[in-house]
Amino acid sequence: MIPSELIEIGQQALAAVATSVDKGEPLVRCQLLASEFYEALRRELLQGSQDEYATRKKLIMAANQCYYVATASISPDAMLGELRGAVTALESDSPMSEPATVRPVLRVIEGGLSKRIG
Numbered sequence: 001m002i003p004s005e006l007i008e009i010g011q012q013a014l015a016a017v018a019t020s021v022d023k024g025e026p027l028v029r030c031q032l033l034a035s036e037f038y039e040a041l042r043r044e045l046l047q048g049s050q051d052e053y054a055t056r057k058k059l060i061m062a063a064n065q066c067y068y069v070a071t072a073s074i075s076p077d078a079m080l081g082e083l084r085g086a087v088t089a090l091e092s093d094s095p096m097s098e099p100a101t102v103r104p105v106l107r108v109i110e111g112g113l114s115k116r117i118g
Contacts, residue, residue, distance in 0.1 A: 001055060002090045006040055010062075010087040013037035017083055021076045031070055034083050038066040041086075062086040 016033045041063045045056075065086040069079050 001052070002058060003044065006044055007087070007090050009040045010037045010083075010090055014080075014083050014087050017080055021080050027074070027076055027079065030076055030079060034066065034069050034079070037083070037086070038063065038069070041066060058089055058092070062089045065089070 013034050013036060017030045020030045020033060041059060045059050045063060063086075065082045068074065068082045069086075074082070
């Protein structure tokens with residue numbers, strides 16, 4: 001079971017970030033407001049006291065969404081959506097399924113033109 005204190009921290013962070021986004025405050029400030037929730041999630045995961053697989057899975061999925069919140073290139077609206085998704089995942093009573101979409105990962109392919117010096 002997800003601790004109610006963690007959900008409360010998430011709800012408070014979501015409300016603060018939503019207010020900041022509405023006011024047009026800088027992205028970095030919004031990310032700072034969300035960081036307390038992310039740190040609380042990390043602490044909960046590091047404790048490792050969750051015996052239930054579904055609970056641990058929810059925590060990991062929420063932490064992953066919070067990780068994307070910290071991305072420098074994220075828009076304030078996308079950040080708010082990720083944070084909202086993380087809080088919703090923790091509040092949900094149903095077991096979590098894997099996300100329907102997988103985020104693309106860009107990689108440099110060794111060889112070819114990446115090795116050529118112009």
